[in-house]
Amino acid sequence: MLVTITTTHVPATDLGYLLHKHPERVTSVDLSFGVAHVLYPEASESRCTAALLLDVDPIGLVRDREGEPLAAYVSDRPYVASSFVSVAISRAFGTALGGRSKERQELAERAIALEATVSVVAARGGESLARRLFEPLGWTVEIERIALDELHPEWGEGRALRLALRGTQTVASLLAHLYVLLPVLDDDKHYWVDAAEIDKLLRHGEGWLEAHPERELVTRRYLRHQRSLVRAALERLEPLLDEESEARAAAGEDALERPLSLDARRRAFVRETLREAGVRTVADLGCGEGKLVAELAKERFERVVGVDVNARALEIAGERIAKLPEHARRRVELMTGSLVYRDARLVGLDAATCVEVIEHLEPERLDAFERALFVAARPGLVVVTTPNREHNALFPSLAHGALRHSDHRFEWTRAELEAWARGAAERRGYDVRFAPIGDEHPEHGAPTQAAIFTRKDGAA
Template sequence: MLLTLTTTHQPATDLGFLLHKHPERVLERELPFGRAVVFYPEATEGTCTAALLLEVDPVALSRHTRAGEGAPLEPYVNDRPYAAGSFLAVALRDAFGTAMTGRSKDRPELADTPIPLVAELPCVAARGPADLPARLFGPLGYTVDAEPIPLDPLFPEWGERPYIRLRVSGTALLRELLTHLYVLLPVLDGRKHYYLGEAEVDKLLRHGAGWLETHPERDLITGRFLRFRELVRQAEAAFGPDPAEVEETPSEPRPRLHDARLDRVAEVLEASGAARVLDLGCGEGKLLRRLIPVPQFRELVGVDVSDRALEIAAEKLHLRERPELAGRVRLLHGSLAYRDSRLRGFGAAALVEVIEHLEPHRLNALTAHVFGDAQPRTVVVTTPNREYNTVFGEDAGLRHADHRFEWTRTEFRAWADAAGAEYGYTVRYEDVGDVHPEYGPVTQMAVFERKVGGV
C-alpha cells in the first residue's frame, strides 16, 4: 500500500526538513507486520513528493489472526496487504512520528506555517456510505476526491468493492494533515488489525486534541475508532458534552482506567515511605507527573528504552523550564533486559504495564535485574488480565499490537510468587479498575516488599 505527500511550497525540498527524512536517502523500517520504506520520487525546488510504501507480510498476519475471526479463509485471503487502513496508520506514525509533533529544528517557522499539501492513496478501505470520506476530511478544510474502484473494470455491472482512490488536498500544517490521516484512515476502514483496549482512548484523545472535539462527525469517528461501548464511553467522558447538545445536569464521568491505575500506583509508592523512586518503563512520564508534587519523593528517576518517549517526557514534565527539578528528577535511557548499576539503592520501583511489552524469553533477565540486582525495597507491577479481554468483545488475542504476551490471574501470580520466593520478597495482590464476577479485574497488580534491608 502507498501514501504520497506532495507540496508545491517553495523551496519544496523543505518538506524533507518537516518530515525529518532527507530527500536523497531511502529509509527502511521493519515493523511487526511487514516493512515500511520512505523515499522521494520527486524532489525539486518546485515540487516535492515523499512516499511511504508499506509491504505487509500476509504469512505473518495469518499466524497472528485471532481465533474465530472472519470466515475460514479470512486469515489467508484478505485485503490487509493491499488496502490502506490501520496498518498504514501505524506505519505513518512510525515513519513520521517526529513530524506529527510539529517540531523542526532546521525549519521551525515552516513547521508552524500552513503550506499547500496533497495526500494521495491509490487504494483505501472505505467501508460505509459513499460520502464518508468527504464527511470525515471535508469539515477539516480539505478538498476530497474519492474515486470508487470497480470490482472488475471489464465488468462494471459487477459493482464496486469497498475501496477507493483517495486524494486529500488543502493548505494546512503538515502535522495536522499527518494527524488527520493517522486517525481517520482506520475510521474509514472500520477494522483495526490489533486488539482495542483503553490505550486506544488515550491515543484518540491525544491525536484528536484541537479538532475532534468540534468535528460534526465526532460520534462516528469515536465509535469506529474505538468500536467497543466501554471505550467509547471513556472517550465521551473526556471530551465532555457535545457542543451541539444542551444537557441540564451532566453526570460526573467515571475516571478512566489509565488514570485510575496510575493514581493507585502513586498511592502505593507514597504509602511505601520511599524517598527515592524508579519508574521503570516510564514512557511519556505520566506516573512521574503524579509523583513530582509529593515532597516525600526526594529523587525520581524514569527509565525507558525509547529516546523519543524520554524526549516527550522531558517536554511534558517541563524539566527545562523548572530548574528546581534538576537535582530531583532524572530521565535515563536504558533497557530492563540488562543489568544497570544506576538503578541500585532506590526505595521503590514501579513497572506499570511494562512486562507484557517484553519478549517472554527476556522476562527472566528483567526479573533478575530488578529484584536480584537493583533490589528496591518495594516494587509495584501492573499488567493486563487476559481473562478480562472477553468483556471487551474478544475471545482471544492481545490488547495491543506491541504486547508480546498477556497473563491470566493464575499465570501472573505464579510468576510473582516465584520471583518473590527467589529474591526474598513478600507479595500481595490488588485488583485495579472494573472487576468482572467471572473474569476478574481488567488490570492486576502485585506489590512486592523486600523481607530484610531496604533504603
C-alpha cells in the same frame, strides 16, 4: 499500500526537513507486520513528493491463526489503507506527527499547500462518509471509486476508493487526520484496543475532533465500538466541545455552515491574503475564541492582536493561546475592545481582519466602525468577510428570508457589500477588491464574500 504527500511550498524540498526523511535517500522501517519505505519520486524547488510505501507480509498476518485458513488468506488487508498505515505513519513520521522539526520548527507550525493521495482506501460508508470525515477539516476531497474487477465491470464497485486531499494546513495536521480517520473509514483495527487508545485518539484529535460533526462516529469506530471506551472518550471530549463552540453551537450557525468547511476556508483565505501582502503585524477584530489568532501566531507574523468585546470568548482564546509553543505565545496580545470605538492600541499595525463580524453590528453603527478602523487605526490592509445572503437559498434547513445566525443584524448580497465597501474605500482613502470564499454557485455565488481594502497612501 501507497500514501503520497506533496507540497508546492517554495522551496518544496523543505518537506524533507518537515518529515525528517532526506529526499535523496530511501528509508526503511521494520514493523511487526511488514516494512514501511519512505522515498521521494520527485524533489525540486517548486514541487516535492514523499511516498510512504507499506509492504505488508500477508503470510505473517495469518501465521498463527486457527480456524478457516483459506478465508484468512483471501483478504484485502495487505492492500488497502487501514490501521496498518496509521502505525506506519507513527513509526516513519512520528516527529512530524508531533508537530516538531529540528531544522524548520517555524515551518512545521505553518500551514502550507499540501496534497495527500491514498491509492486504495477501505471505506465502509463509501464516498459519502469519506467526504463527511475530511471536508469539515478544510480539505478539498477528490474520490475515485474502484471496480471489484476491471475486467468484469458488471460485478460493480467494491468498498475501496482512491482518495486525494488538497488544502493549506500544517504537515502535522495532515498526518493526524490520516492517522485517525483511515482506520475510521475502514471501521476496523488490526490490533487489540484498550484504554490507551483513548489517549491516542485525543492526542491526535486535539484541536479538531471535539468540534467535528462526526465526532461520535469517529470515536465509536476508532475504539472498535467498545462502549465503555467510547463513553469515556466522549466524556473527556465534552468539556473541550463546550469551550470550543459554546457560543455558536447554541445559535446554529456552525452546524449550518460546517458541511461546507467555511470556517476553515475563511481562515485559510485570510492567512494567504496576509502572507501575500507581506504583513508582519495584524489585529483580528472580533477575534472570538481565537482560532485565527492562534493560526497566525504559529506563522511568521511578528505581532498578532486579538480584540473582542466578549470577556468569555477572550478567556477561551487565552486558553487556546496558552497551548501554543512559547515563541508563538510571545507574539500574541489579547485585549477587550469594540469595533465602533477608536482604540489607540491598534494604531501602527500593518493589517486588520474582521472575519464574519460586521454583520453583528447595527447598520446605523457602520459609520462609527468605518471611522474607528479606516480613520483612527488606519492599517495598510483590511480584510472583511461576511455572509453572502444570496447563497442562503441553497441551505435546505434555513427558512426563506431567515438569517444564518440569530445575532446577525443584516446579511448583504454581493451587490450590497460592493456598494458599502466601494463607498467606504472612497470616503476613507482606500482601494478595494472583492473575492469569493467557498464553492461558488453559478446563480447564488459563494457562501462567504470578502472585501480587501488597501490604503492608498502606503503599501500594506
